[in-house]
Amino acid sequence: MAKKPKEKKKLPLPFLEELKATDTELLSEHLGYEVPSYINENLSHTLRDYQEAAIRFFHYSQNLEGHREKPNHLLFNMATGSGKTDLMAALILYLYQEKAVQNFLFVVNTKGVVSKTIENLTNSKSSKYLFSKNIEIESKRINIERVSRFPSIPSKNTIYIKLDTIQTISSDLFSVKENTMPAQDYSRNRTVILGDEAHHYSASTKKQKDAERSWESAINIILNAHKENLLLEFTATANLEDANTYAKYKDKVAYSYTLEKFIADGFSKNVLRITSRYDEVRKDDDKILNAVLLSQYRKYIGMKYDPEFKPVMMFKSKGIEESKKATKRFIELIQALTVEELDKFIKRQKQSSESENTSLSLAYSYYSEQNLAKILTELKHDFDARNIINVNDSERTGLMEIGNYRMLNTLEDPDNPIRAIFAVAKLTEGWDVLNLYDIVRLSENAKGDKKSTVSEAQLIGRGARYNPFKIDGTSSYIRRFDGEPGENTLLESLHYHTLNESQYLQNLLESLEEMGLPTADDKKSVIVEARVKTSFTRTNIYKTGKLYYNKVEEVPLDYYDSLAKYGVSETPPIYTFSDSVLEAKYDAEVPSDLSLQEVSLGVIEPSIWKKAMQRNSFYKFSNLIKYLPLLESKMDFLGIDWLNAEGKFFYLKVSSDLNLDSFSSSELAMFKLSFIDRYLRDVAATIKANFQKERGTNVFKPELIRDVVKNYRKKISKLDGSMDQIVQAIDYSKSGQEWFVYDNAIVNRLEQSLINRIGEFILKLKEKGYDDTYLIRLDENPIPIIEGEKKANPIKLHQFKEKPGDRVVYGGFQPDFILFVGSSDFTYNFYIEPKGGSDMRMVAEQWKEDLLLSLNDAESEIEFEDEVENVRLLGVKFYTVNDGRNTLEQLSKLINE
Incomplete structure (x- = not known):
C-alpha cells in the first residue's frame, strides 16, 4: 500500500473566486448568461457542462466593468482528457463573433501536437475535426483558413489560424529570415494566442532567469505587440505549488476542473491494476498473452453493442532496443501459437494466481467454453504484424511526428487496423486516443524512481479517457455501467499490467494519488455463481409453471x-x-x-x-x-x-x-x-422518472419459470462499505431449504433477512398443504454462466391504474422476489420488494409499493394474455429492516383469504 501523499495546500486564486462569485451573484448584470447557441451548433461535439462553465467564466472575465482592468492573459487549468481542444474551438467561435477576432495563433512545444491540431481545427475532412463541416453564424458562412502569416487585410467571414511550435515561433521572432512572421506582424490586427500544454512556457518564471530569448519571452513579445492581443493558456499540470509560478498565475486562472472531479463525474474509464509475478523465463510472454486475450475478450463484449468496437493495447519498454525486441517477440509469439499451446496456457492461467484477477477470470471462463481453433484464427488475424506499430524509430524525434501521428491519431476509426502499440516513455502530450484499454509494462528492472512513475501516471491518465462506444446506435461520453457487475465493466475500464515490484508500485500509487487519479487493484472483486437446484428443475412447477408481467403500449x-x-x-x-x-x-x-x-x-x-x-x-x-x-x-x-x-x-x-x-x-x-x-x-427528477415512451396495460403476459430461473453469475465487490449493503453469496443448498430455487442467494443483509423469514413462513404453508411453494430470486442484470446463453427473461411490472392523486410513473421495475404458491385450486404470484435506505429514498420509490398493492384490488380488471383461470397476482408492502411494515403479516392474511 502506498503512503498517502501529503495533502496539497489549497492556494487562494482571487480572480477565479471573483468569477465564481459573478456566476452566483443574483444582482450581477450577467445573471442568466447562457453560452450562445451558435457555438454548439457549429461544433462537432456538444459541449459538456463544465466546458460551458469555462466559456461562461471567460465571458465574465472579458466583460467585468469598473473595478479591475480587463485581463489579457488567462489560464484554464483542466484535467487531461477533459476536452481542452474542444474548448479552444468554442472560444475561437466566441471571440470571432463577440469580439471580432479573426487571427488565432495556436502554439505548443512539439511538432506532433501541431500536426494533430491541424487535423482538429483546420482539416474538415478529418474524423477528428472539431467544427461542423459548414460553419454558419447569423446566416453567414464562416471559413477557417490555415496560414503561415496573418494577412494585412483580412477577408470578411474568415477565421485565420496559424499553428506552429514555440520553437519555430521563437526562431521567427529572434532571427531575420525570409517567409517568417516577425513581431510587427502581430501588431496589425488583434491576435489571440492559444497556448496548449502551457506549463512548458513558464521555465523562465520557475528558474527566475532573465531569458531574453526564452519561449516565455517570445509569447510575451507577441502578447504585447497589440494592445488588445490576448493570451489563453491551457494545461492539466499548472504546478501552482511552485512559488514563482503561483505568483505569475494566481490572478490569471479563469477556470479549474480537476482530474479527480472529471473522474467522479463519470467522464473517464475506471483504472484497474493487474499486478503479478511471472516465471523469470516466460514473464513477458505470459504478460503479453494475458493482455492479448483480455483485449480480444473485451472486443467480443464490445461488438455485442457496437460492431466497430476495437480495443487497443500499448506495450511499454524501458528503452528503444528493448521495445524493438518486444515487438519482434510479440510477432513471433502470435505467429507460432498453436491451439494446443493456447489451450495449455488458458488452463494454466485458470489454475494459477491469475484467477484472482476478476477480469482475467471472466476472460478465461469465456475461452474455456469456446472453439479455440476459431479464437486462434481471429487472434492471428487481428494481431498480425501489419496491425501493430512500433513508434520508437530512432530517426524520428517523437511519438507524434509525421508518419506515426496519422495512424496514432485515428486509432478509433473503423478503417484503422492497429491493435497494439510498442513504445518507450514518449506517450505524453498530444495523444488523445480514446480506445486504449490496456497498458502493459514490459522488461524487468524498469525504472521505478519517482520521476519515472510520474511519467507513467500521466500516461495512465491519458489512457483513462472514456471511449464513446455505441449502445443501440447511441454514443455516450459518460460511464454507463457503474455499479453493475459482470463483463460490461471491461468496456469502461483501463487495465495497467505490471510486475509486483513493491517499491515501483508504491511510487506509482503516490504519483497517481497526487494527480487525483483513483485506481483499484483488479483483485477487489470476486465472481460468484447461483445455480438452479437440480431438485427444482425436476418439478412440474419448473417445467410448466408461469410468472406474469404486464404488457406495455406506446405513449403518444x-x-x-x-x-x-x-x-x-x-x-x-x-x-x-x-x-x-x-x-x-x-x-x-x-x-x-x-x-x-x-x-x-x-x-x-x-x-x-x-x-x-x-x-x-x-x-x-x-x-x-x-x-x-x-x-x-x-x-x-x-x-x-x-x-x-x-x-x-x-x-x-x-x-x-x-x-x-x-x-x-x-x-x-x-x-x-x-x-x-x-x-x-x-421537478427534474420527477420529469426524468416519469417520461417514458411506453406505459403499462392491464394485460398480463406469461413467462415460463424455466425461462426466468436460470444459472447466473455476478461480480461482488470486496471493498469496505456499509454491512447492510455489502452483497454476498449465502448458501441455501442444505436439506430443508428446497423452497429456495437457487443453491446460492446473491443478496445483501436486508434481502438475506427476508429470505430467512419467508423460509420459516413457507414451512408453515407446506404444513397446511401448500407443497408447491417456492421463493424465486429475480436478480438485476444476471450474467449467464455459459457465454452466449440467452439471459433470463425479465419480469417487469408497470403501473396500469391511475387514481386521482396518485403519482404516475410509467417506468417499470422488476421486484426482487416472487413467492410462487400453488394449490389444487389456485396459483399465486406474490411480488415482494425489500427496501432499505433513507426516508428520502423510500419516498422517491413509494410508487413501487403503490403499484404492488394496486394488484390486490384489481382482480376484475386484470386480463391474462393466455386466458388462464385460477391465477392470482398479489403484492405486499416493502419489506424493511426487522419487517418494520409487517410485510409477512400482510402476506399471511392474503394467503388465508
Missing part, C-alpha cells in the same frame, strides 16, 4: 402536454429548513425536537427562476425538449402552460428562531435561490 408524444402528466403537482411541497440547512446543507435531516414555524416565501422573482435554471444542466433547452416534446422555448417552461412559476406560492417550515425579515436583500435572494434550486431538482 402529444400525451405530454402538461407537467401533471409527469406527476408534477401544481401545488409545491412544503420543505423543512433548519438554520444549519441555511448554510447550504439542504439535505440535512431536521432534529425531531426542533420547534418549527411555517412561513411564506410568496411568489419567487423571475430573475431567481432564471438563475436556478441556468445552474441546472437539465434545464438547457436542448435537454428539456427531449423530455417535453411539445415545449416551444426555455422560457415557455416557466409559463402558465407548464410550470406556471408566476402562479406558484411557496411555503416552508423553518426553525422558530429564524427570522427571514432580518435578512438583507442579497441574503434573502440567496436563500430563495437555494430553495428554488432544490425545488427544480425535484
